[in-house]
Amino acid sequence: MRRSEPQKTSGVDALWINVHLATLAGDAPYGRIDDGALAVAGDKLAWVGRARRLPPQIRAAARQVHDGHGRWITPGLVDCHTHLVYAGCRAGEFEQRLKGLSYEQIARSGGGILATVRATRQADEQTLFDQSLPRLASLLAEGVTTVEIKSGYGLDFETELRQLRVARRLAEALPVRICPTFLGAHALPPEFNGRADDYIDFVCEQLLPEVARRKLATTADAFCERIAFTPRQAERFLHAAQALGFSLKLHAEQLSDSGGAALAARLGALSADHLEYVSEDGIRSLASAGSVAVLLPGAFYFLRETRRPPVADFRRLGLPMAVATDSNPGSSPCGSLLLMLNMACTLFGLTPEEALAGVTRNAAHALGLAQRIGTLEPGKQADFVLWDIADPSELAYFMGYNPCRQVVFKGVLRPPCP
Ligand code: NIG
Ligand code: FE
Numbered sequence: 001m002r003r004s005e006p007q008k009t010s011g012v013d014a015l016w017i018n019v020h021l022a023t024l025a026g027d028a029p030y031g032r033i034d035d036g037a038l039a040v041a042g043d044k045l046a047w048v049g050r051a052r053r054l055p056p057q058i059r060a061a062a063r064q065v066h067d068g069h070g071r072w073i074t075p076g077l078v079d080c081h082t083h084l085v086y087a088g089c090r091a092g093e094f095e096q097r098l099k100g101l102s103y104e105q106i107a108r109s110g111g112g113i114l115a116t117v118r119a120t121r122q123a124d125e126q127t128l129f130d131q132s133l134p135r136l137a138s139l140l141a142e143g144v145t146t147v148e149i150k151s152g153y154g155l156d157f158e159t160e161l162r163q164l165r166v167a168r169r170l171a172e173a174l175p176v177r178i179c180p181t182f183l184g185a186h187a188l189p190p191e192f193n194g195r196a197d198d199y200i201d202f203v204c205e206q207l208l209p210e211v212a213r214r215k216l217a218t219t220a221d222a223f224c225e226r227i228a229f230t231p232r233q234a235e236r237f238l239h240a241a242q243a244l245g246f247s248l249k250l251h252a253e254q255l256s257d258s259g260g261a262a263l264a265a266r267l268g269a270l271s272a273d274h275l276e277y278v279s280e281d282g283i284r285s286l287a288s289a290g291s292v293a294v295l296l297p298g299a300f301y302f303l304r305e306t307r308r309p310p311v312a313d314f315r316r317l318g319l320p321m322a323v324a325t326d327s328n329p330g331s332s333p334c335g336s337l338l339l340m341l342n343m344a345c346t347l348f349g350l351t352p353e354e355a356l357a358g359v360t361r362n363a364a365h366a367l368g369l370a371q372r373i374g375t376l377e378p379g380k381q382a383d384f385v386l387w388d389i390a391d392p393s394e395l396a397y398f399m400g401y402n403p404c405r406q407v408v409f410k411g412v413l414r415p416p417c418p
Pocket of ligand 1 (some may be wrong): 083112113116223251254299326328329330331332
């Protein structure tokens with residue numbers, strides 16, 4: 001596939017040789033190319049293929065040649081679902097849950113998401129930034145080059161905008177691509193108690209237009225669940241967002257089958273996320289809408305859920321699967337996307353190859369960025385990771401061990417995070 005692509009021979013900034021490639025493109029498992037080479041021009045990949053087919057003019061044009069010492073290269077990892085900008089900590093709720101209280105019980109008694117809303121509202125922008133930065137750095141240390149970050153812990157005018165501003169500042173502070181998502185319909189804030197429709201009005205009429213005007217997010221998301229918003233309410237919000245040009249995502253069927261998948265499909269959402277309780281009809285409609293199923297094994301594990309997403313049906317019906325951390329203080333206080341690969345395999349039954357596709361190619365799809373990132377192909381962004389592994393399956397195999405050795409983001413070797 002790659003060899004037939006047009007080859008850029010001038011202005012090659014860097015050439016990587018003595019590497020194996022998991023391109024996540026083409027028909028071979030992992031898109032693997034043993035004994036490969038990869039050339040970078042500017043912020044893009046210029047050539048990807050077998051070393052022995054490397055055109056001599058590319059080798060001659062390369063300003064720098066890096067010896068990869070037999071390491072594996074994958075696309076930069078993509079964490080396509082996080083809530084990592086928040087203040088405070090919910091370890092106390094973890095203790096309560098270990099004593100027998102459920103996530104839903106805690107949420108209904110004013111804890112859960114609303115506990116983080118209180119802490120986040122109280123935090124000024126710098127505090128929020130300072131608390132969020134190490135969580136992002138933890139992802140980056142494992143070769144993550146793109147991170148989606150949702151708001152949704154403000155649920156008022158000022159705090160939602162503050163969360164999104166912090167997401168933007170994080171992108172300026174660290175070498176990573178941030179995709180900000182406005183999760184305006186995450187939970188009902190206390191000042192709207194019993195008035196969920198009024199809250200949706202407020203979000204549609206006041207918050208959404210402001211987020212759009214300030215270009216703080218280009219994607220909108222909602223939590224469609226019995227402890228959050230009904231499909232009708234989620235639809236009103238998503239519809240208003242779509243009319244303003246937002247692309248869409250939806251937290252759907254996490255704790256019950258609430259009809260979120262059908263809604264996401266009807267609105268052409270980029271993804272429906274969680275999906276433990278999704279029905280076969282829901283899967284069919286998502287597949288035909290071209291959506292992605294984002295699986296969040298960290299939340300499943302941490303909430304000690306028992307109902308798995310129907311992975312065999314996703315495969316059978318052709319619904320692509322992404323995998324993400326869901327990094328958040330309540331259901332997935334997780335700083336490791338690699339660990340999610342392992343859990344996606346052990347808990348949900350994905351193959352290591354599916355898990356890796358889930359944090360590269362399919363995660364890029366879930367962000368609407370499949371044309372730019374997620375595979376190693378000429379013309380795509382030069383985001384890639386060098387791993388000290390003997391086979392790409394090891395990325396899903398290790399638990400709590402990080403074989404990431406070097407990361408290139410937009411063509412530039414990334415320094416270790418502070
Ligand atoms: O994706 N499902 C909704 N939101 C988060 C949980 C947020 C929280 O508990 O703070 C999730 O699991
Ligand atoms: Fe989430």
